[in-house]
Amino acid sequence: MVKRDEVLGRCVVATRDIRSGEVIAESLPLIVGPKMASPPLCLGCHKKLALAESRYDCSKCFWPLCGQACESSPLHEAECEIFAKAGYKPTVKNDNSKQTVYCPIAPLRALLLKKNSPERFNLLLDFQSHLQDHEKTQVYQVLKKSLVPFFTQLLKLDTNESEILTICSIFDTNCFEVRDTQRLVNIRGLYPTISFLSHSCKHNTKHCFNGDNFRLVLTATTPIKKGDLVTTTYTQTLWGTLSRRSHLKMAKHFDCLCERCTDPTEFGTYLSAVNCSVCGDGSKVTSSDPLNCEADWFCENCGFAITGSDMLWGNEVLQKEINHLNKDNPNSLEEFLERYAEVLHGRNSYCLQVKYALCQIYGSLDGFKFEELSSDLIDRKIELCKELLAVAEVLEPGQSWFRGLLLYDLFEALVAKAERRGEDIDEETKNYLTEAAKIFDSEPDMRDNIQKKLMDS
Template identity: 45%
Template sequence: MCVYLERVLCLIASGAGVHRGLVSGLNPVMPTCEVCQQPANQICGGCKLVYYCSRPHQKLGWREGHKFKCCAFKIQYSDTLGRHMVATRDIQQGEMILREKPAIIGPRISCPTICLSCGKNLDPPEVNSKWDYYKCSKCNWPMCGPECEAADVHKPECKAMTDRKYKCDIKYQGPNKIQAAYCVISPLRVLLMSTSNPLQYENIMNLESHLEDRINTPLYTVLKANLVTFIVQVLGLPFDEETILKVASIFDTNAFDVRSPDGSTRLRAIYLTASMMDHSCKANTRHIFIGEDYHMAIIATVPISKGDLITTMYTQSLWGTLDRRKHLQTNKYFDCECDRCKDPTEFGTYLGNIYCSVCNSAFAPNVEARGAMLLSTNPLDETAPWKCEKCEHCILSKQMVWGNNALKQDLQRLNKTDPNQFEEFIEKYSQTLHPSNHLVVQAKLALVQIYGNYKGYSLTELSNAILRRKIDLCHELLEIADKLEPGWTKFRGKLLLELQAAMTMKTKREFETGKLTKAAAQDELMESLVLLQEATNILKVETHMKTILESKISELTNLLDTTAAET
């Protein structure tokens, strides 16, 4: 009876109707069909909550509305978490939990010149011996061309500006020139929904804004002068200052960073359901964007049990705790207290720690203490001192923050295409930063991406020593990924691709030079194929990866066949 009542409560919480004939007092009865209310024994494979008497009725129920209710989660509320997403059944690794179109999508607060319709970065053609963009014939905003000018997404804002005879004055000033004028577009699109789509407008306005925390920040002082003036005085729209700034703050709190696979488009969008997910610095999902309309797909990276929180990450997993929590406080206005943030070692990775200068000194009396690191005495308090795990040496938190920022700036100044600079950075700070410090990890990730992919460093051009270096780096990063981003994450998938490519090249060289027998070469190639198959399982949902993965599988299979045919 408890299981039966639980199912009824789940139906109510998920918004599904309780079936007629399902309850008779407190006695459980045969489940009934969602469509005809007759006894049924076929359960919906998605939500596991609704029954049907036949396949035709299941299809009919789907068309009549169950597709909008069928999901593996429900939205709940608590005083500590606010609104959050909970699994209503066991979810398998790799399962798509949600696919959702954006409620609103538009430019970031500041960005290079982009098309207002498709969001692509614009490279201006030469017109009449002058470089300039194609402009909308009505409002003069830069666009790709006539097709984008006529797109539905641009029509409402274009009309609002044209009615007031407003003309955009953006002109070509060189490549990648950052334009602040785009700060008005995304909030304007939401405000115009108040008449064109009032229900969607209300849904967006019901999201958390944290405006009271942002209102006196430097950014919102600028928005008061620019965004509010544009909406009220330039366009003459009937909105007060608080409403306008609330919309901007809702974007800052809830928007996802949307990027196209080729990097030509970067926007921000609000997804109403996905925004309900709670944050964790060790999330159990990842998200991807599908198609030109940027539908978001939420994918389980690990198995999720019924009743578990469904979580995402609103910061960078390869940042240390100091940087992650600061970013979340500044941009999302909450203090993360997840298990990773509470652990001064970050699950044994020591990602945010440094060596103790006393224990690791050349004159340190205790040789056994070598390798000891400074740990925060309270990771949830950024002002807490840092103390050595083996001796009494302590430093103030501000010293840790200052040193971390100084080394971060040093890393950011490096030439992103020169691997020697990253190798020198790692060597230079090897007595201060251990091999899994977050700054060293970011340098190693850059090396993995350069070795085998950049001009002058393709796999065929790499020396045997650098090829082995790439393989070792991949293994090191995969160990960190297993602790911080476990399961089918994009980070793991990309690393597996890099590793299998380097291992395949190494095997090929050693077989051709006689260092490997045919049997040994085939064993190593099969190991590479296993890695490639796992990478394929992780990345195959990303449409732009399909051709790449198929090509790699074909190449490796052919190499296996060729090796097997060698005498």
């Protein structure tokens, strides 16, 4: 049920008790389209295009498509006519880079609803926009100067600056990132009702996208009681409180006051905390007021203080360093962990991000597949999975994708270890796979893969 709350705006509340793993809702999108900047993709089926290898441009509007069949795709037809009529020819480069030439597509699809489907257009305009906040940003200044004249003067659409910017703001506030392993490119989608889900840093749902029409399936990850908020996350679970809150403020224009953000220990994970350099025994330095980014941080044992601004600065330095690490090279990631072993405890957000990156390399990346790994590195992968799982149990408990992926990874690593030793896998290992299979039951790609493994095990 959609409710109105003073702080959250519209939000979704459970009208009955919901079981963990239960599908709560399914919905087709009101609109889908490329993100503001996107690698080349087909405007008909939204599959990624490798233009350097082969290129097909629409015979009417010249936008690259995957073939003639997509020229008449219902998603592309209306915009195709507009571009063709205006005589506009897009410049889409053959490389794989994210290109801003795709920026007008999703807003144009929204504007075209005004004539083609007024009820859907009204539904769209009903979403919260945060237009005043967005207008202060540089991106919106650019949109004012480029997108507005593109629509009004070049495409000669019956619209105006305020309507165009409102639509862009609605997209930025409410869109889901539509991730799709088949299409290999992420696009964005606006979903009636489901886009009203509020954010929580300990959310209780997961979602996936099924089929060619981008149907969103929303599933409970933990039991949700009648009257509880149904929540999703607009940020990253492994980020610390400062990073999550500043991202939410910048991108979604609100101050998160959830239980996790208010707790300096983040439910005992100490994800944002650092080790006390004075005690040197693993005592933790935590924020005196996590809802205030300027508040001082103190050691829980000796009271040693770090100013809020020093913590912010330190976090920025660490984030920059992580961004520059070569994510295909485990040595550089392992070196990061060694370099900061004294300052950052093992569950610190930055360590966990690096550990997750390592987890994705060992056993998966070319050159680091299980058959190519030493026994020590297989053990390392097992250790990383277990450490990350312990955090997932607290921050994304129940049937979350995060737990599912880690359980599946752990299963694979334990199988590799058993095979290396010429042993059979034990019950505990099989249980990891059974649990992962339960979690991925509503996600077709992973489900089929795991079901096959279950049959073989």
